Amino acid sequence: MALLEVRDVHVAMGAQEILRGISLEVPERAIVAVLGGNGVGKTTLMRAISGIYGIKSGEIRFDGREIGNAKSHEIVRLGLAQAPEGRQIFGTMTVRENLQLGGIAIPPGETAALLDKSLELFPVLKARLTQKAGSLSGGEQQMLCIARALMAKPKLLLLDEPSLGLAPKVVKLIFDLVKRIRDEGATILIVEQNAKAALKVADTAYVVEGGKIAVSGPAADLARDQRVIDAYLGGHAKGH
Amino acid sequence: MPDFFDAYFAQQIINGLSLGLVYALVAIGFTLIFGILNVVNFAHGEIYTVGAFAGLLLIVGAAPPLLAVVLFAMAVGAAAGVGLERLAFRPIRRFSDEASLKSRAMREATLLSSLAVSIVTRELMVHFFSGEMQVIPQAALLQEVIAVGPLTLTNGNLFIFGASVVMLGGLQFMLYRTRVGLSIRAVSNNVLGARHVGIDTNRTIVATFAIGSALGAAAGILVGLYNGNIFPYMGFAPGVKAFVAMVMGGLSSIPGAVISALLLGVSESVATDFISAGWKDMIAYGLLVVTLIFFPQGLFGHGRERV
Structure with missing residues (x-):
C-alpha cells in the first residue's frame, strides 16, 4: 500500500473549483513529482494534503489513515511535513528558532538530535544559527x-x-539534497515548474492540468513523452 | 536651576515609574493580541477591572497573603481573557489563513464585538457592585510609608516595581525560551508558516489572550491596593494610556510598548510640577498626536519583530 493515496479529491475556493477529481499515489521511499504550469492547482493540492485547506469530496489516506479533513497540526504529528511555497519562514526570528519551531510537533527530548542531523545536511545554516532568518539569501532560506x-x-x-x-x-544543490533525504529513509512528494530538474530525481511523475491529472507514469518515460516535452521541457529539448 | 531637581521632583519620577509599569503591564496585553491578530481588543480595560474586583472579593472573603491575591486576580483575568476570545473573537474567525486572520473585515468586526463585551461587562459590574468606589480593607492596603532620605516611598511602590519586573522578565523568558512563547511569536510572524510546522493556531491565540489578560488583571489589583479603592469604570483611563503606549511603541513591539509606557507614566507624573493635575491626561493624548504625526511607525516600530 502506498504511503500517501489521494483519491478523486475536489477542492473549491468559494464557487470556484480548483481541484476537480485529482488522484495520485506516493509509494514508500519514492520521489514523486507533480508538474504543471502556473495556476493549475499544484499548490492547492499540497495545501489540501497538509490540511491547510479542507477538501470538498474524495479521500486522502496517509499511512493507512484518512486525513482528508484532519487539521494541519494533527497531520504534522502523524509524520507529514511540508516545505511550503514561498518558504514561509519566520523572518524576524533566528535560524535556530525557526528550526526549533520545525520540531514543535515532536517531543522536546528528541529535538537536539534532530537539530544536529539537519545541520549536518545543511552545513551552511550552522554558521547562521543566531542570524535572523529574513537576512539569509534565497538559497539559504530554501534550505532553512x-x-x-x-x-x-x-x-x-x-x-x-x-x-x-x-x-x-x-x-542542483537542492535536488542533490532531496535525493540524499530520500536515501536516508524519507518519502518525497515534490511540486515543480522546473520539470527538467524534477524529472531527473523523481521515480514517478504526474502532470496536472486544470485541476486534474493529465499524464502520469515513470519519470523516465515522461521525460521522453512528446506532450510533456512540448508543454514543459521546451519543444527543442531532448528528454534524456 | 539649583532647586529644579529637588526631592519633590525625584519623588514624582518614582511615582511616575510605578504608574508607567502599570501602564506597561496593560499595554503588553494589547500588544500581544495586536501582534497575533492585528486587532485592538477593546475589552482589555475591563479585564483590568475584573482583576481588581476578583482581588477585592478574595480579600474580603479570605484575607489571604498579598501574593495569593495577585495570583488569584491573574488566574481570574486569564480565565476572563479566554472567555472573551470565545465570545468576541472566535465566532468571527472562520478561516485561519493569514489573509482572513488579519483581514480588515476581521478587524472591524472584532473591534465592535470586543467593545460590546466591554460595555456589557462594565454594566454588569455596576449592576452587582454599584458604580460607587469600593474601599479596599485597611489591612490589605499597600500604603505603608517607607522614608528613604528625603523621599517618601510606600510599600505599594516597591511591590509594583518588584511584581512588574518579575512579570516582564517572566514574559520575556516565556516568549523566548518556551514552546508556547515560540508559538506565539511564530503565529505573529507568519500564520501560514506556523500552521505548516504543526502549531495549533487556535490554541496559541487562546494562550495569548490568557497571558495578556493575566498581566492586565495583575495591574488592576496592584493599582487597587495602591490607591485604596476600585470601581467599575477604573479600567478606562489605564486602557487608553496603555493603548497610547502600544501605538507609540510601534503597535506590536513589546519592548517599545514598555519603554513608551514608562515614558508616559513619568511625563504625567512630572507634568503636575508645571500644570494642574486636571490637565495631566493631555500628556498622553499630546504624545499620541505627536507620535502619529512625526513617527507614524511608532517610536520603536520600524522593522522590529512583532511581539
Missing part, C-alpha cells in the same frame, strides 16, 4: 525551509517549488 520541515521527523516530506527563484547551481 527544508531543514525546518525535516525537524518534524517526517515520513513524508512535501516540497512545493523548492527551485523557485534560485540560481541553477543552487537548484
